[in-house]
Amino acid sequence: MTTETPNLSEATDANKAAWNASAHLHGTGAGWEALLQAASESGFSTFDACLTETLSALDLNGKRAVQVGCNNGRELLSLASFGAVPAAGIDQSGAFLDQARVLAEAAQIAPDWIEANIYDLPSDIGTFDFVLITIGVLNWMPDLPRFFEIVAGLMAPGAQLVIYETHPVLEMFDYEAETPFEPSFNYFQTAPLSATETFSYDGVDHGEGAVSYWYFHTMGEIVTSCVQAGLKIMRLTEHGHSNREPEYDIYAGRAAQLPMSYTLLASRDG
Structure with a gap:
């Protein structure tokens, strides 16, 4: 990894190319076939126990839902099991959205x-009753205040937002480092990290890919950006478990426990 400072357009274009280049690794094989089969079954959900508990406590029945950074759509489609209407998934990777359409057909759900x-x-997307943002989305965003302004614009009066993300403190650590329990990155780093590793979740090194840019955001920046966008924070819960790749589990279950993920619930005034 190296540190560079691209402008917003350069960063988002690069990240789109990197995700499109890796999509083929996720749309084939036993894992994909199992996901496709699961999507066709009643009660389909890919959410872990933590997010399931959060969503179960909300009244999502009949609420039109949008997911920002929906990847292959599995999580947006999962919202149907909580009574929500999966109305739209937004992602800049057309290759992953092609997979989302296949999963949606299996689930017999037709989001946009x-x-x-x-x-x-x-300009014609409209507004929604519920917005979901999950792991990894915020760190691809070069301009977090502008991002939250856009998210707020997707929310109808009274709408709710759930963010289930990696904790910024965990972003300081590198499980591949020689000393993985010592911070590798500055919590307050503003320059992005550029990398050329191909994205995958199977634990296999697929070699070099397109360049991508990963941004650090402090918890203060996240909360402040959310509030300044006009949203009311209802709850912020920090967790000692990871919602990332299994390699991060080395940081869990320790006597001096790091915060590893968090859930933020916010709303827009009616």
Whole structure:
């Protein structure tokens, strides 16, 4: 990894290319076939126990839901099991949205799949009753205040937002480092990290890929950006478990426990 400072357009274009280049690794094989089969079954959900508990405590029945950074759509489709209407998934990777359409067909659900840069959304998307953002989305965002302004614009009066993300403190650590329990990165780092590793979740090194840019955001920046966008934070819960790749589990279950993930619940005034 190296540190560079691209502008917003350069960063988002690069990240789109990197995700499109890796999509083929996720749409084939036993894992994909199992996901496809699961999507066709009643009660389909890919959410872990933590997010399931959060969503179960909300009244999502009949609420039109959008997911920002929906990847292959599995999580948006999972919202149907909580009574929500999976209305739209937004992602800039057309290759992953192609997979989302296949999963949606298996689930017999027909959301709108919107291929777009979140900073340049079409003007006719409309608003929704519920917005979901999960792991990894915020760290791809060069401009967090602008991002939250756009998210707030997707929310109808009274709408709710759930963010289930990696904790910024965990972003300081590198499980591949020689000393993985010592911080590798500055919590307050503002320059992004650029990398060329191909994205995958199977624990296999697939070699070099397109360049991508990963941004550090402190918890203060996340909360402040959310509030300044006009949203009311209802709850912020920090967790000692990881919602990332299994390699991060080395940081869990320790006597001096790091915060590893968090859940933020916010709303827009009616």
